[in-house]
Structures are given as structure tokens and as C-alpha cells.
Amino acid sequence: MRRSSSRNLKKILARVPVKDLTRFVSAKVGGRCSKTRGLSDSTGPHAPTRIVSFRKWNTRPCLLSYSSSGKPEVIVEEISLNIGDEHDLLNANPIGQCHGLFCLDLDEDDAFGVWNPSLRELRRIEIEGLNDYGEMGFGYDHSSQDYKIVFVLETQGSDSKALVLSLKSGVSRMIDFPRLENVVMSHMREPGTLVGENIYWQVYGDGGKATETFLRFDLVSDTFSYCKGPSNCGEDVLPHITAGLRGGGLCTVQVSPCGDIIVWSAQHEKDKIGGGGIKSWSKICSLSRAVLERAVSRGIDYICLRSAVAYAGLLLLLVSIEGKEAKLLAYNFEDKSLTCVETNLPIDSCGDLQTYVETLVPIPNASC
Known part of the structure; x- marks a missing residue:
């Protein structure tokens, strides 16, 4: 009751x-x-964490409610939206998430949005003249108490450029940073991964192949730098980037050429998570194809990793088997168990998984 x-x-x-x-x-x-x-009116430790999936094929995002009492299961339900928001969120793609607020690409020219799913509030933001951008991110600068949206632009010359927009003032500024030597960046329009007050992107070379380098943006100093990735970067299978595993640092999850799922975790240079770039990487999990087959109770010729996210001490993996059937797997780092999670509805249309903390914080005004 x-x-x-x-x-x-x-x-x-x-x-x-x-x-x-x-x-x-x-x-x-x-x-x-x-x-x-x-x-919660803040992002305190007692605020519940939710899972949202941004789906494809002209469908609205949905909530995934995970239950571990008894056999693990997930209840899938469409998110309730305010009148007028349904169209905006149909084909929205996440740019980033911070403090329970999502920044979204609304799949329209110059149209973006900030969304609080807990309050069902969406605020549109028009950014005129933003063309040919690739990497994008969203985060919070505690020093100025301001949310920022970052777009890495596709430019020619010796320097790269990024546009950084302040939600508090609505003012944007252009930032130059050096290009990588011997790397022609293939901008994939990938959302960045927020760790602390830094946003990280995998660098893709010419032809869309992942390199062994990450691009990092410091939200406090508004500066870019490059960090070394794990040794398995550079393989043809593109990694999924997440945070929150084993201390909250940056992690990569990908399927190896032989069908294993490999998880690498970054050790950051400073005590503050994500505060000083990346010092080294360590492999924290390797799930063989045989382990995956036991979890789904069938043989696997081909497996594709759609998304990976940390939740309540688990690594949740949304996979596609043989390019058809979608499954949600949960890996427990404590007992090293892998479980196939039952769902009340098919999850074939589910795409990028994101976690967020429920909050009553209103969306900040933007005058852009």
C-alpha cells in the first residue's frame, strides 16, 4: 500500500x-x-536512479525498471510526456546527461533541447548557424554554476574548433585546440561521456576506425586535451563508452573479433574522478562467447553490442544476436555472474541506454 x-x-x-x-x-x-x-530537489544519494532507452524507428523513449528480487526482470514502459513534447522526442538523440537533465539533438536544423524526464519538462534551444559538427557533449561547471553544451566542429587547417554554449547566459564561444598528428578525424556525431567535470570522446580516424586516443574537454577550464585509450582500441569493432563502473571512472565495452565482450577501466591521474585525464587502463572483465551462449541458452554465430550502461553495481548489456533478436544481459562484478534479464515487452526497438538520477531541479533558462 x-x-x-x-x-x-x-x-x-x-x-x-x-x-x-x-x-x-x-x-x-x-x-x-x-x-x-x-x-529529490537535488542529486543527493537518496534520489533513485532510472534507466531510459532512446529508441529508433519513430518511437518515443521508454523507461526500463530493473527488479532484482527473485529472477532479474525489466518492466519496459513508454515515458509519459507533456502535450506537445511527443513530436520533439520521437527521433531525439542524446547529447549527454547531467544531474538528471538530458541534452538532446531534436533531429531538426538548429533545434536542440534540455529535458527533465522526472518533471516531463522539455525546453527547446535554437542554435543558429551550427553546421558540420561531429562530437557533442553536455555537462556542468561548478565554478560558474552553469550547464554547457559542447560541439566539436568539422574544420580544415592545423587547429580544430569547438563551440561551447552556456545555458545560463545563452552565449556561445569558439575554442581552438591542436589537431592530432597523422590522424584525420572522422567525426561520428557521437555523444560524449561525462566523468566528473570532463567529457570524453573516442577519436575515430579516417574511415571510421577507432584509434587508441580519447579527446577530453575540461568543463571548468574550457580546454581540450588528448588521452591514451586501452590497447584494444583500433580494432574494427567500435567500442561503447560508459562510466560508473569500479569507482566511477571511464570504461570501454566492446565485442572482440572472436565474439568475446571485453571491458576496460581507466585509472585517472587525480583523486577526483575524471579530473586529470587518464593515467592507465586495466581490463576488468572478459566474457567469452561460451559464457554469453550459456546466458542466452543458445548458440551464437554473431553478436552485436547495441549499448552498455552501469546500474546498481551491474553492467547492463543490450545485445543483438544474429542481427535479429535483442537481449538484455546483466553482469554482476561481485559474484562474476552473467544473467539474461527477462522483459515484459520486446526490446528490439530499444537503442542507447542511459541512466539518470531523478531530480526536481528545473531546467535552467537559456536565452539563445
Whole structure:
């Protein structure tokens, strides 16, 4: 009964205007501050973490609710949206996620958005004249208390260029940084991975092949630098980049040429996660094809990794078998077990998996 009441309360609060909701959250009842169970006005440790999948084929994003009580299972449900947001989110692609806010490419010329799925609030942002960009990212600069959107531009010459947009002021600035020697970057329009106050991108060379290099952007200093990737970069199979495993640092997950799933974890230079680039890499997991076959109870000739994300101490892997059937696998680092997760609905249309912390923080105003 209590759990049901909590869910109903969340649904009611999701429809309350942000200003009224903020006043409600901070109201004192009986001399004590009363906060909504399960929602938070900050990204505190008690705020629940959710999983969202950005799907293809003209469909809306969906929530994946993971349950580990008994046999692991996931409940798939479409995200409830405010009227008018359905069209904007149909073909949206994530640029990045920070503090429970998603930055999205809305698949329209010059149209982007910042989305709070907990409040079902979407704010469109128009950025005029932004052409031929590749890597993109989103994060928060604590020194200026400002969210930033970053676009690495496709340019010619000895220097690369990036456009950095401030959500607080709506002002953008152009930043130059050196090009890599002997590497012709193939801009893949890949979203960056946020670790601390740094955004990381895999560098792809001419022809779309992954190199052994990462591009890093420091959100506080607005500077770019290059970092070395794990030794298996450069193979034909493109890696998936995630964070949050084994201390929260940067990780790569990919399928090897022989069909194994390999996970590498970065050791960062400073105590602050992601604060000083990458010092070294270590292999923290290797799942053989035989282990994968036992998990899905069938033989595998070909497996494709669609997405990988860290959640509650697990590594969740969305895979496609033989290019047809989609499966969700959960790897537990403590007992080193791999489980095929049951789902209430087919997940063939599920794409990029992202985790976020539920928050009541309103979307910052932008005057762009």
C-alpha cells in the first residue's frame, strides 16, 4: 500500500508546476522539513536512479525498471510526456546527461533541447548557424554554476574548433585546440561521456576506425586535451563508452573479433574522478562467447553490442544476436555472474541506454 501511494504521489507531483512543486518540497510540516519520497530537489544519494532507452524507428523513449528480487526482470514502459513534447522526442538523440537533465539533438536544423524526464519538462534551444559538427557533449561547471553544451566542429587547417554554449547566459564561444598528428578525424556525431567535470570522446580516424586516443574537454577550464585509450582500441569493432563502473571512472565495452565482450577501466591521474585525464587502463572483465551462449541458452554465430550502461553495481548489456533478436544481459562484478534479464515487452526497438538520477531541479533558462 505504501509503495502504491508513493507511485501515485509521484504521478501527481509530476503534473504540478515547477514553482509550486519547489515550494511544496521545501515546506515545513509539523516543524520538520517534509520531502517527497522517491524524488529529490537535488542529486543527493537518496534520489533513485532510472534507466531510459532512446529508441529508433519513430518511437518515443521508454523507461526500463530493473527488479532484482527473485529472477532479474525489466518492466519496459513508454515515458509519459507533456502535450506537445511527443513530436520533439520521437527521433531525439542524446547529447549527454547531467544531474538528471538530458541534452538532446531534436533531429531538426538548429533545434536542440534540455529535458527533465522526472518533471516531463522539455525546453527547446535554437542554435543558429551550427553546421558540420561531429562530437557533442553536455555537462556542468561548478565554478560558474552553469550547464554547457559542447560541439566539436568539422574544420580544415592545423587547429580544430569547438563551440561551447552556456545555458545560463545563452552565449556561445569558439575554442581552438591542436589537431592530432597523422590522424584525420572522422567525426561520428557521437555523444560524449561525462566523468566528473570532463567529457570524453573516442577519436575515430579516417574511415571510421577507432584509434587508441580519447579527446577530453575540461568543463571548468574550457580546454581540450588528448588521452591514451586501452590497447584494444583500433580494432574494427567500435567500442561503447560508459562510466560508473569500479569507482566511477571511464570504461570501454566492446565485442572482440572472436565474439568475446571485453571491458576496460581507466585509472585517472587525480583523486577526483575524471579530473586529470587518464593515467592507465586495466581490463576488468572478459566474457567469452561460451559464457554469453550459456546466458542466452543458445548458440551464437554473431553478436552485436547495441549499448552498455552501469546500474546498481551491474553492467547492463543490450545485445543483438544474429542481427535479429535483442537481449538484455546483466553482469554482476561481485559474484562474476552473467544473467539474461527477462522483459515484459520486446526490446528490439530499444537503442542507447542511459541512466539518470531523478531530480526536481528545473531546467535552467537559456536565452539563445
